[in-house]
Amino acid sequence: MKKNFSQTLKHLTKFSGIKLSALADFIGYDVSYLSKWCNGINHPSPKYITRINRRIATFIADELIKQDRIYPFFNEFDIRLSVKMTAENTKDRLTTEINNLLNDVYYHNQAEPIPEDNGQSAVSAASYLTIVGRTNIKKFFNTKIASLFSTTQEDISILITGDIVSLLSRNALLDFLNCCHFSSENVNIYLGCCINELKQSPDSFLPRLYNMLNKYININFYIYDDQNFAKSNIITVKNYFTMHYSMHKDNLIDICTYITDKKTVKEVWERTYEKFDFNCCILEPKDDIELVKFRSFFYLNSDLLLFCAKGFEFFLPAQAFKKLLSSSRDYKYSSDMQQTIQNMQITWEEQFGSSHIDFILPEANIIRYIENGQLTYGEIDYIASAQEREAQLQQLIKSMRNNPAINIHLLSESQPQNEDDSFKLSYYSNTKTAYLKKNKSFLRNCSKTIYLLRHPFLIDKFNSFFHDLQNKPNCHKFSAEDLEKIYKNNNALLYRIWKKNTPEK
Incomplete structure (x- = not known):
């Protein structure tokens, strides 16, 4: 009884000793399809059978030539050569005979009710x-x-x-x-x-x-x-x-x-x-480290909108910058990061004297910062000491007196019940360029820490969103006089909080 397509394909693969996975890769199909074809579960689609059989024949012919089993193949499959093969046409003749064998058994059995498996255009x-x-x-x-x-x-x-x-x-x-x-x-x-x-x-x-x-x-x-x-x-x-x-x-x-x-x-x-x-x-x-050079130029603009979701890294005193620089060396950050820290101190001292700056600070965030002094500068986590936080507040008040275009907006909010309610993304914009920065304390994986906004319409949308926050009933603007009054009235309490929550060295 003449073999069908599945039996012939199985016989060919067994005789040549090839792996189905290797053949599957060569013809561009998953090995599961070939397994089904060999076991008679499915047949290739008639639409693609010509290409499939030709590719199978080419692969098996190459293997048989490598094994020097050309004539044993003809004997095994009872194929009689009407024309003698030459060294030049061996591969073509062998490929043609295998291809003819596969086509013959495939079309001979097409009347059998075997389900079609069209792996090229769709799936099982x-x-x-x-x-x-x-x-x-x-x-x-x-x-x-x-x-x-x-x-x-x-x-x-x-x-x-x-x-x-x-x-x-x-x-x-x-x-x-x-x-x-x-x-x-x-x-x-x-x-x-x-x-x-x-x-x-x-x-x-x-x-x-x-x-x-x-x-x-x-x-x-x-x-x-x-x-x-x-x-x-x-x-x-x-x-x-x-x-x-x-x-x-x-x-x-x-x-x-x-x-x-x-x-x-x-x-x-x-x-x-x-x-x-x-x-x-x-x-x-x-990653934040990718923006070290970008950040130096970012603050050269004279119109800034800064929403701080973790700590407050601005107006830090000189001693804090020295420690940040030391930290960048200890953690082996690039020389670009170290240069950026040095440049930022100079840039802020110069630009913040004349720029228009709107700071928006969530209340819960600023309270945490007053208590623990935790902030992130670039990729460096830093804890400002009690003395540094006090000097920072004094520097902020002084800068606001010298530059009335610096505005502090405190966004009152109910105390977050869980981390989903917290602000975790800061926003930094100079009207033309902008980026969002993730609060690393909420990250549980290797997620990137920055979102760079790369389209003017999207930047405009974000700018409008944060500007609109300033007009909300729960957003309150503070002047230098307001901050100084709060500082003087609560100086003793603030200092006790700072001292209590500053870790001992």
């Missing part, structure tokens, strides 16, 4: 799932996918081609993130942004964006101008799954197909990732 039925209806889709995201992220400790990289303005207009993205308890220490999420939507975004967009970045501080969010992938409708997670979806007019997903086939996931990830062009990145996570 077990590898994909279509979910219909927004309620079912929400449940799928918040249970199955959230559970996957909660149990996966490997690095997680997620590409979302959807527009961040639209995604945050509804709570779907934030609800999903709230269901995820990432076990991985390295989570990167890449998102799209329609610049026209950003221009016209409602007042609620920026608070939602800041709150997302603030709450999920251990995730690195990258945001890109979506001009290269605006209509892709893809969510793909490297090495795990890919999803293709359609949107309703209310910006919620109506239908989506969830695919776990490894080959398809890899191809979709690579094709999608290459569209996230670095030059189109408008919000980029970076």
Whole structure:
């Protein structure tokens, strides 16, 4: 009885001694497909069988030539040569005979009811799932996918081609993130942004964006101008799954197909990732050490907006700068960092004498700083002594007297009940350039510490958001006289707090 395709393929691989995994890599399929073909569970699709058989024949022919088993092969498979082979045409003849053998048994058995396995264009039925209806889709995201992220400790990289303005207009993205308890220490999420939507975004967009970045501080969010992938409708997670979806007019997903086939996931990830062009990145996570030179030029602008979520690193006395410089040497920071510390002391003394500066300080943060003196300068954690904090306050009052354009805004807030309620992201803007800085005390992993804003519209949105905070009923402006009065009336109490909370050396 003549063998079928599965039996012939299995016979060929066994005779040539090749590994299915090596053959699978050569023809561009996952080894699971070849295993099914050899065991008769599935057959390749007729659409791609010509290419598949030719590639299999080429690989096996090369192996048989290396093993010098050409004529034993012809005897094993009862192939009679009508024309004598020559040294020049051996490989072509052998490849052709193997290819003919595979084609013959494949088409001879096509009438048999064997299910088709089209690995080139899609995946096996077990590898994909279509979910219909927004309620079912929400449940799928918040249970199955959230559970996957909660149990996966490997690095997680997620590409979302959807527009961040639209995604945050509804709570779907934030609800999903709230269901995820990432076990991985390295989570990167890449998102799209329609610049026209950003221009016209409602007042609620920026608070939602800041709150997302603030709450999920251990995730690195990258945001890109979506001009290269605006209509892709893809969510793909490297090495795990890919999803293709359609949107309703209310910006919620109506239908989506969830695919776990490894080959398809890899191809979709690579094709999608290459569209996230670095030059189109408008919000980029970076390490603080990468901004040491940038920071020196940043403060040369005469109009500054500074929101401090941890400590207060400005107006430090000279002795504190000396200790910071010593710390940078002790921790072997680069010479650029040491030079920056020296430059910053000079820059602040010069620029802060004439610049317009709005400082916004959350009340809970400034109280903590008064108590413990903890601040972060660049990547250096520093504790200001009681004497340094007192000198710093005196220097601030003196500078405000000399430069009335320095403003202190204290943002009253209820005491945070948990870390989600805390301000964890500082904001530094000179109107033209801006960045967000993470409070490292909240970081539990190797997350990058800075978000560099790289688009003027996004900078304008953030500037407006923080300027608007100054007009809130719970935001109070303090003059030099106000601060001096508070200092004099509470000098003894402040000094006792400073002394009590300053660690002994």
